[in-house]
Structures are given as C-alpha cells and as structure tokens.
Amino acid sequence: MDSALDHAKNQTVKKSNLLPLTFDSVSFEIGGTKLIKEISTSFEAGSLTVILGPNGAGKSLLLRLGHGLLRPSGGAITWQGTDTGHAQRDQAMVFQRPTMLRRSVAANLHHVLKQRKIARPQRRDIVEDMLQRTGLTRLARAPARTLSVGEQQRLAVARAWSVNPEVLFMDEPAAALDPAATHALEDIIAAIRAAGTKIIMSTHDLGQARRLADDVVFLYRGRMLERATAERFFEKPENDLAEAFLNGELLWWNRKELKPPDHFKVRWQK
Numbered sequence: 001m002d003s004a005l006d007h008a009k010n011q012t013v014k015k016s017n018l019l020p021l022t023f024d025s026v027s028f029e030i031g032g033t034k035l036i037k038e039i040s041t042s043f044e045a046g047s048l049t050v051i052l053g054p055n056g057a058g059k060s061l062l063l064r065l066g067h068g069l070l071r072p073s074g075g076a077i078t079w080q081g082t083d084t085g086h087a088q089r090d091q092a093m094v095f096q097r098p099t100m101l102r103r104s105v106a107a108n109l110h111h112v113l114k115q116r117k118i119a120r121p122q123r124r125d126i127v128e129d130m131l132q133r134t135g136l137t138r139l140a141r142a143p144a145r146t147l148s149v150g151e152q153q154r155l156a157v158a159r160a161w162s163v164n165p166e167v168l169f170m171d172e173p174a175a176a177l178d179p180a181a182t183h184a185l186e187d188i189i190a191a192i193r194a195a196g197t198k199i200i201m202s203t204h205d206l207g208q209a210r211r212l213a214d215d216v217v218f219l220y221r222g223r224m225l226e227r228a229t230a231e232r233f234f235e236k237p238e239n240d241l242a243e244a245f246l247n248g249e250l251l252w253w254n255r256k257e258l259k260p261p262d263h264f265k266v267r268w269q270k
C-alpha cells in the first residue's frame with residue numbers, strides 16, 4: 001500500500017503549477033470600511049509563508065482572499081497571471097474555527113476524497129493513513145462534532161492534507177492545541193511542506209513562526225508593513241511596528257492609556 005505521503009509525493013511531481021499567487025494592490029472593504037489596504041505581494045512555490053500581526057490586522061481576511069472565499073474590492077488576485085476559478089481545485093484551507101460534517105471522523109475524510117473523485121480502495125488507504133498521522137485513529141468512528149476543539153482542528157488538517165493540495169492556507173491551525181498536539185501538528189505541517197505543498201499560514205505563536213517559517217508577511221491594520229525572509233525578520237525587522245510586535249509591545253490599545261477602571265483602583269494599587 002502506498003502511504004498518503006507517497007501518494008502526495010508522486011502527485012506533486014505530476015501536478016500543474018498554480019503558483020505564483022499574486023496580490024496586485026488588493027483591497028477589501030465592507031460597508032465603506034477598508035479592512036485590507038492595497039496589498040501587493042507574491043507567494044511562490046516551495047516555501048512556507050507565515051502571516052503575522054496583532055488581532056484584527058487582517059490575517060484571516062488575507063487568507064480568505066487568497067483561498068477565493070472573498071473577492072477583492074480593488075486590485076487583482078491572480079494564479080500564474082490568470083484569475084480563473086480552476087485554482088480552487090488544487091488548494092485547501094484550514095479555518096480558525098473548523099466546521100465538521102455531522103458524520104463520523106472517518107466519514108468526514110471520506111467525504112472530501114469522494115468529492116475529489118478518488119477511488120474507494122485508495123480512499124480507504126488515505127483515510128487510514130491520515131487518521132494515523134494526525135493521531136485520530138482511536139476516534140475514527142466518533143461523531144466529528146463530539147470531538148474536542150483541538151481534535152477537530154487535527155481533523156480539519158487531516159481533511160485538507162488528504163486531498164494533497166498544491167497550496168494550503170491555514171488560519172491559526174494550532175490555536176486550540178495543547179503543547180504536545182502543537183508539536184505533533186508542527187511535524188505534520190513540516191511533512192506537508194516536504195511533500196511539496198505550498199503553505200500560507202497565520203499564527204500567534206512566535207516560537208512556532210520561528211520554527212516553521214521560510215518567509216514572513218507582517219500585517220498591521222490591513223496593511224502589509226513588511227515582507228521578509230524569516231531569518232531576516234526574526235533577526236531584525238525593518239519596520240518599527242514589526243519590531244514592537246516581536247517584542248510584545250504592539251498592543252491593540254495604547255499602553256499609555258492603560259489604567260484600571262475606577263472600581264478596580266483599590267486592588268490595582270496593592
């Protein structure tokens with residue numbers, strides 16, 4: 001039996017290329033508010049890109065725009081220079097809050113593979129392999145919606161990985177995971193990358209970003225303030241706000257204005 005990883009490797013060689021994925025002066029607005037502001041950048045094959053930035057910076061929106069769930073209000077997003085929808089087929093996304101089908105864990109995996117028209121025997125092998133790699137074999141028959149949040153996140157990763165996408169968007173895939181599961185997920189992410197998938201992911205875990213990133217996009221209030229190799233970014237970012245972010249000093253409120261509400265005063269001063 002070919003493992004899913006072999007399956008992934010074999011397919012990677014044969015696949016047509018979608019990349020680079022290019023953002024050309026992309027903006028996105030809702031109700032007159034610009035949430036993404038003139039972002040121009042390109043995502044190349046063969047590297048893992050981490051999107052960093054504080055809460056509300058636009059990380060999830062950027063990933064959704066790339067995945068094609070949102071359309072830009074201005075500018076253009078292209079795959080190898082064209083904006084055809086075919087790109088959807090060879091890319092997958094793991095969401096910040098995964099949603100599961102009202103079926104068993106294994107059936108959730110079978111479902112996506114069936115949609116991609118993978119033959120039943122091969123499907124069974126891939127499902128088994130994915131369950132094993134994500135530590136979910138024991139839960140294969142459990143209803144997916146009864147899984148803990150961390151287990152659901154692992155299933156979401158298994159589901160996305162099982163279709164062997166050329167590009168995988170991940171929105172804080174480790175947000176609900178305990179340290180051991182985070183470590184296991186990082187191994188999985190490294191394996192997906194090694195099998196040739198381009199990964200574009202957001203994370204709040206700077207240690208994880210350092211461990212995984214080849215290059216970094218730093219967002220702040222909808223703008224891309226820096227794009228750099230991980231080495232350069234973590235050594236010394238060029239942008240002051242990026243540096244403040246790395247030092248844990250970039251807050252969504254102004255630190256100078258931080259004072260306790262009046263009714264806290266007594267306790268606060270102790």
Ligand SMILES: Nc1ncnc2c1ncn2[C@@H]1O[C@H](COP(=O)(O)OP(=O)(O)OP(=O)(O)O)[C@@H](O)[C@H]1O
Pocket residue numbers: 030035053054055056057058059060061062096
């Ligand atoms: N549907 C929407 N309607 C209005 N505002 C929105 C909508 N979706 C996102 N926003 C706003 O856009 C900004 C960017 O949101 P986004 O979810 O991309 O942030 P993020 O960087 O992923 O933050 P977090 O780290 O908290 O996940 C936020 O200020 C958010 O409130």
Ligand SMILES: [Mg+2]
Pocket residue numbers: 059060061096171
């Ligand atoms: Mg987000």
